[in-house]
Amino acid sequence: MVAPPDNDVLWAHGLTHTHDGSPALHGVSIGVREGEILAVSGPRGSGKTTLLRCLSGQVLPQQGEVWFNSTPVHTMRPHTRERLRRERFGWIDPEPALVPELTAWENAALPLMLRGTGRRAAKTAALEWLERLDIGGCARKRPHALLYSERQRVVVARALVGSPTVLFADEPTAPLHRAECAHVLRTLAAAARSHRITVVLATTCAETAALADRTVSLLDGRRVHSVSLPQASGTEGRAACSLSV
Numbered sequence: 629m630v631a632p633p634d635n636d637v638l639w640a641h642g643l644t645h646t647h648d649g650s651p652a653l654h655g656v657s658i659g660v661r662e663g664e665i666l667a668v669s670g671p672r673g674s675g676k677t678t679l680l681r682c683l684s685g686q687v688l689p690q691q692g693e694v695w696f697n698s699t700p701v702h703t704m705r706p707h708t709r710e711r712l713r714r715e716r717f718g719w720i721d722p723e724p725a726l727v728p729e730l731t732a733w734e735n736a737a738l739p740l741m742l743r744g745t746g747r748r749a750a751k752t753a754a755l756e757w758l759e760r761l762d763i764g765g766c767a768r769k770r771p772h773a774l775l776y777s778e779r780q781r782v783v784v785a786r787a788l789v790g791s792p793t794v795l796f797a798d799e800p801t802a803p804l805h806r807a808e809c810a811h812v813l814r815t816l817a818a819a820a821r822s823h824r825i826t827v828v829l830a831t832t833c834a835e836t837a838a839l840a841d842r843t844v845s846l847l848d849g850r851r852v853h854s855v856s857l858p859q860a861s862g863t864e865g866r867a868a869c870s871l872s873v
């Protein structure tokens with residue numbers, strides 16, 4: 629076994645995983661430094677989501693090791709991994725999944741309330757993030773009354789509200805239009821840098837990857853030196869993004 633380097637908040641070695649026999653990762657090793665924004669880039673089906681799920685302890689790789697702050701995640705019991713995810717990690721999916729019965733602020737405040745933060749303090753923190761993401765006016769609306777892009781901003785607020793140590797963002801701006809994409813990514817990057825949140829960002833977009841401090845590339849489940857990703861100018865609407873951070 630190789631010891632993880634001290635300055636990596638996340639470190640994985642030899643990750644191999646298949647989904648029902650369908651190969652997703654082959655011997656992927658990766659280190660994520662504290663406070664960095666790391667892009668995991670690659671075309672669709674290259675293994676980005678599987679890698680993020682392995683790193684965040686959602687999926688146990690069939691082979692390989694994952695370490696968080698020098699603690700092995702791959703040998704943790706399920707409830708310990710759940711607590712780690714709840715207390716130290718944030719997650720943004722490409723699809724904005726919210727609890728339909730709760731308002732926008734209640735959805736955004738959920739991670740704090742699950743940790744036992746009082747309703748009032750959780751509400752204040754959630755409202756601050758909704759304001760920063762320009763949807764403070766939607767705080768009392770339920771998800772059905774929000775635009776798709778507004779729902780995704782609530783998801784981003786929910787991921788940031790608990791100041792996670794590591795934020796995993798799986799194509800976080802895929803559902804957004806060009807201007808919204810840039811704004812959400814700028815907010816996310818600024819929040820990460822000001823709160824020293826480490827970000828692992830899966831993307832198929834070259835301009836989103838350019839936001840990161842560093843990029844690792846995947847192709848067919850393997851680390852490769854680089855991959856060619858589409859530029860925003862060659863795409864339309866939702867997939868496009870334009871950044872200046």
Ligand SMILES: Nc1ncnc2c1ncn2[C@@H]1O[C@H](COP(=O)(O)OP(=O)(O)OP(=O)(O)O)[C@@H](O)[C@H]1O
Nearest residue numbers: 647648650651652671672673674675676677678679
């Ligand atoms: N639940 C699953 N069941 C079966 N095969 C899966 C499952 N999830 C992923 N795969 C397969 O594993 C491979 C890697 O998928 P993964 O979602 O990790 O890649 P990705 O780069 O995130 O792709 P995308 O951008 O489309 O989400 C693909 O061939 C995919 O079809």
